[in-house]
Amino acid sequence: MKKLFVLILMAITTVVFAQNEINLQQGNFDFLKDQTEVNVQLKFENAVYQEKNLTEAQYIENRKLDITNKKSEAVWKNWIYQWDRFKETEYLQYFFKGINAKSKKVTFRNDVKAKYTLIIDAKWIYAGWYGGMIGSQEGKLTADLTFVETDNPSNVIMKLHAEKIQGKQMNKDFSWEYGRIAATYEVLGKKLGKEIKNTLK
Numbered sequence: 001m002k003k004l005f006v007l008i009l010m011a012i013t014t015v016v017f018a019q020n021e022i023n024l025q026q027g028n029f030d031f032l033k034d035q036t037e038v039n040v041q042l043k044f045e046n047a048v049y050q051e052k053n054l055t056e057a058q059y060i061e062n063r064k065l066d067i068t069n070k071k072s073e074a075v076w077k078n079w080i081y082q083w084d085r086f087k088e089t090e091y092l093q094y095f096f097k098g099i100n101a102k103s104k105k106v107t108f109r110n111d112v113k114a115k116y117t118l119i120i121d122a123k124w125i126y127a128g129w130y131g132g133m134i135g136s137q138e139g140k141l142t143a144d145l146t147f148v149e150t151d152n153p154s155n156v157i158m159k160l161h162a163e164k165i166q167g168k169q170m171n172k173d174f175s176w177e178y179g180r181i182a183a184t185y186e187v188l189g190k191k192l193g194k195e196i197k198n199t200l201k
Contacts, residue, residue, distance in 0.1 A: 023163065063177070123144060
């Protein structure tokens with residue numbers, strides 16, 4: 001019975017570990033050794049949301065009904081404005097905050113003329129929930145990370161897969177979905193930056 005318990009515990013630990021890490025699929029970080037900057041692009045075209053794998057349009061429609069019924073039209077208008085703003089700029093800024101604090105030798109930015117570009121293609125986004133004093137559930141992000149040659153994007157240099165990266169309650173917008181999703185990008189950046197720093201010592 002004791003052995004069975006240990007085996008079950010090991011299986012659970014393995015699953016949890018695998019769900020919050022970045023896995024190498026192709027290549028290595030050697031190409032970054034002589035680089036000082038990397039361009040970054042975010043993609044959301046292939047993303048589904050929540051446990052039901054909703055499209056973004058379905059997710060937004062659900063939130064519109066919920067917010068307008070429980071709060072007001074004004075709150076909804078601000079929500080959709082912030083949702084679009086975070087997708088366009090803030091998720092990227094949170095990612096930069098995380099990765100540039102860790103990677104040290106290589107700076108990640110957007111719209112720079114760098115030899116290589118990192119494409120972060122979101123596959124699954126879980127927005128979590130906010131319960132105030134009763135507790136909250138952090139967001140999670142699954143994404144493909146692909147380093148390509150900027151002038152020849154078909155030339156893939158390195159591929160990684162981030163599986164259910166869990167955000168942390170660390171920003172002022174955490175009570176809203178976009179704040180919790182932003183936290184997942186920051187944690188993703190920290191994890192990737194740490195890997196790069198350890199490799200490029």
